[in-house]
Amino acid sequence: MTPSPSSGKRQHVVETAYTLFKQGGFHATGIDRIIAEADIAKMTMYRHFPSKDELIVEVLDYRTGRFDRQLDRLEQEGITAEQKIERIFDWHERWFRSADFHGCLFAHALAEFGDPGHPVFKAVARQKNGLRSRMQAILEDVMPPDRAAGAAAALLMLIEGATLMAQMGQPAIGNARKAAAAIIAAASGPL
Amino acid sequence: MTPSPSSGKRQHVVETAYTLFKQGGFHATGIDRIIAEADIAKMTMYRHFPSKDELIVEVLDYRTGRFDRQLDRLEQEGITAEQKIERIFDWHERWFRSADFHGCLFAHALAEFGDPGHPVFKAVARQKNGLRSRMQAILEDVMPPDRAAGAAAALLMLIEGATLMAQMGQPAIGNARKAAAAIIAAASGPL
């Protein structure tokens, strides 16, 4: 059975796997590589995770959790909706500039696990839906719910596209910011 | 050496590989699967393509070529710039609705071949840069070049994001259209 959750090994495996998956992709990163980098025995990993796929889901959910907590803190700040959206773009801009940026792990997971019934696919959907509904909630402070829904979807698309461009070495986050402003202005404008 | 180009086998392999890569990803689709589906001998494939990676590049360039030809025809139509952009969104909307839609093959290739020096990475960059510069050229009919560059980048991000959303079963192309209109309006507006 899975060992007790008190062990710190489990989280260590998740974080090591995260780094390797990010750099090398999912199929291309083997279990042997993960256990070597994490410096654990193979059986230790398989006692914590029933399969590689389950480990991948765990890694994705771990990252989703971290991002969600960041959004939690943002929600409680006493700034305008526009400023909150700007913050999200700030985070992404810093991320794009970071040394070990390799694109969006969730988008990559979607590329390698395209079956909608696969647990990995569902983990990706959870993260993207989370960000979208968070942005929608933020925008509902300055526009009606239906418009907020559409604008949040548009912002998410911009962010995903900006991430892809950044991975290709063509930073366009500034253009994404301008486009986001135009979208929010149009959505919070007159009927 | 590679057989003469008069053979139709080569193109047949490219198209079969395209279908399989689209459905199953690149690393997860083996050579054996490709030659079985294409109904050719393994040596026939390796006589035409020196390696699997080179085949992948060929598949991507083949799709880039098809899309470029579509953009060529669009360029010659006597419609407004706004209508041309609308056409591009129309294509994507039909694509998203098609039965065997599995997301953007180029985005998937980027996910699996993240090394900027890899030929596959470069093939992806060619396609995305191509679409962006085409849209930029279209927009330069209705706005100054610097604004057209920024707007084209924003439109490309929207399209990439819309493709990702569509793959997750959440069609937001309508919202992307509205956002695109807002972006173009803002960019062709007053200084």
Next chain:
DNA sequence: CTAAAAAGAGACAGACCTGTCTCATCACAT
């Protein structure tokens, strides 16, 4: 201190991977 839980170490199976090689067969042009 002792007993139970967790982890280490490594062999192992069975499958899959890319790419090479050989030899037989086919199509086609001169």
Next chain:
DNA sequence: ATGTGATGAGACAGGTCTGTCTCTTTTTAG
């Protein structure tokens, strides 16, 4: 018809993959 290039068929090598098993060692808890 004859020779040449393209293809078919399948064995093969050498490696990697996931996941299992066993045995030993370490850590932890009472």
